[in-house]
Amino acid sequence: MKKDLLKLLDLTREDITRILNTADQLKYEQKHGIVQDRLRGKTLAMIFEKNSTRTRVSFETGMFQLGGHALFLSGKESQIGRGEPVEDTARVLSRYCDGIMIRTFAQDEVEELARYADIPVINGLTDFCHPCQVLADLMTVREHKAVLEGLKLCYIGDGNNMANSLIVGGLKMGMEVSAACPQGYDPDPRVLEFAKSDPSFRFSLVRSPEQAAEGADAVFTDVWASMGQEEERAVRRRAFEGFQVSGALMARTNSGCMVQHCLPAHRGEEITAGVFEAHAQEIFDEAENRLHAQKAVMYLLMGGEQ
């Protein structure tokens, strides 16, 4: 494993499998009341320059369950919001803490933080990717379907941070991946290049949600306007018309097809209320698995295990 978790492009299939296996083990232990003090005395600094419910609560709770401590740093209230250079923040936090989790806008800021920090840096979402979420997603699909290899993962909607991480994560784990995005809202070119780079990858990017959903085993979607794009909401609502996970779309998929959503969800936009509620169990399993997957990441990166 590398020092940091910055994006799934940096991980091998073996790394991802190791994280998922560790996450399963930690979930089992927690459900059976086994004490998990693998990070006793360690501290995680959590920098948030965007809103969060799941990421904040799951990292903070996870750190507590591992015997450590997590502290919340708001981008606005810390000196980061007053322009202190990221390379200084990295070196200061390295003197106090054992790991940094950061949620921000630019991927470059996270990469820069990791370059200057002596301690592991974990990406808790950028405009480019959401690796912790997709580790939880892969864990959830594997939990429900027993395997990942050979399954078809379908993504409907904006070619955003979630699409980018799902495409990379799914392909690395041997899944077939189809994405349906409206023209002008494609995934990041670096991700598309990766998807084309290996002849063993089975990837398609189409404009028709119906075509993408054909024979899918797990359908994913995400909001049409991500954090930071609130002003584009009306324009995006028009552009994404038809890119909705609905009952009609689900009729194209394989029987037993899962639905996953990283949350928060906008019922009536990217997903109908009916599909959401019919798959609520899987969706909230996915939310729960953020806790277990991130505990695995923190243990593997911060626990001295290499």
Ligand code: CP
């Ligand atoms: N899925 C996710 O990252 O949720 P939060 O924005 O609530 O952290």
Ligand code: NVA
């Ligand atoms: N694409 C969404 C994901 C939220 C977890 C966003 O970036 O706002």
